[in-house]
Each structure stands twice: as C-alpha cells, then as structure tokens.
Amino acid sequence: EAGVTQFPSHSVIEKGQTVTLRCDPISGHDNLYWYRRVMGKEIKFLLHFVKESKQDESGMPNNRFLAERTGGTYSTLKVQPAELEDSGVYFCASSPLGNTQYFGPGTRLTVL
C-alpha cells in the first residue's frame, strides 16, 4: 500500500512569488492534516480536512495560505504571496477516522 506522498520535495522561490504544495493521502483515508515546522522548532498544526470539508483551520497563519481538497482526495496548499517567514518544512498526514496519523516525507520550502 502506498504511503502519503508529497510534491515537490523541495521548493525554492523568491519573496512575493506563489507556491503550491500537493499531498496525496493514503487511499481511503478521510482525514487529511497539514502541519509545518519552521526553523527547527516544533511542528505546528495548520488545518484538518474530513473528506473535502475543512474541519479545523485554526492553525492557518494568515490569508496568504489557501488549502483545498477537491473531491476528498488529494490536497493542495497554496502560499500567495510567499514571505520569508513561510520557509520551513510542510508535512501532510492522513488517517482513517480517529486513528493513527501517517505522515508524508514533507516539502521543504525556502523563500529567498
């Protein structure tokens, strides 16, 4: 069974540009989460989808971040426009209802 995949693995962009991160969860997992680790600090929750609906987006830092999950399958996280403080590693995780979260390898975003 394929695990959670994320694309790209690494993205380097300039301040003011737009970047879109993609996450493909494990097939059949209704729950999808986005997290972020900035500069070696703790991993912080961004938002949670249940199927295609946003269950909790309390961790989204500001309105430059937009997450979607079309059809309840893969999800995208767009940052527009990117700022220097957005640099970090973005993790996606998926789970069946209420169970262990399985994480992807992360996308390392560098904003110059």
Add this chain to the structure above:
Amino acid sequence: GDSVTQMEGPVTLSEEAFLTINCTYTATGYPSLFWYVQYPGEGLQLLLKATKADDKGSNKGFEATYRKETTSFHLEKGSVQVSDSAVYFCALRMASGSARQLTFGSGTQLTVLP
C-alpha cells in the same frame, strides 16, 4: 492551550549507550501521547503511543510510560544503535472533542556514533 516540552538537543551517544529523552506535557484533559521519529530523508513515523495513565508504549526496543502524576512521557532505550540516529518528536492528541490534531514538541536530534 495544550503544549509539549521536550529535551533540547542535539544528543550524541556512543553505540550501546542508554538513551533518555525527556518529554512533559500540559493539557486540559486526558490526552493520548505519542513519540514520532524522523529518519534522514524520510517522513515522520509513529514509534510508540500510550492512550491512558500508566500505559507503556514500546517498539523497536524503545519504551515510554504515560505518567499522569508528573505529566511526563519520557522515551528510553537501553542500548542505542547507529541506525537510531534520527529526530524524535513527542506529541499529544486530545482523546475527545473536535480537536484531532497532534500537538508536537520541538524535536530532539539524536546522533549515535559507532
């Protein structure tokens, strides 16, 4: 709000040494507790978990006991190997309610030397 505090790294040990990584938490209820590990170039993997007080989670020689009285979940291994070199994250998740996300500590980088 809920939070997790874990021992700052980096930690460097020789092979076969004893490992302890401290983790304490603050939560308003009774959370489930987790240790995740991230090996170089890979995603986070669940190492072990405990869902109630006095439970002991164990996996791959690692152990952690849920201590409600000290609000702790320290990770231990009796004899580390070079292959244990990784970043270790302590985390909690509330057992009920709408908040299903994990709350993580800052991570501890472990390097084991041959």
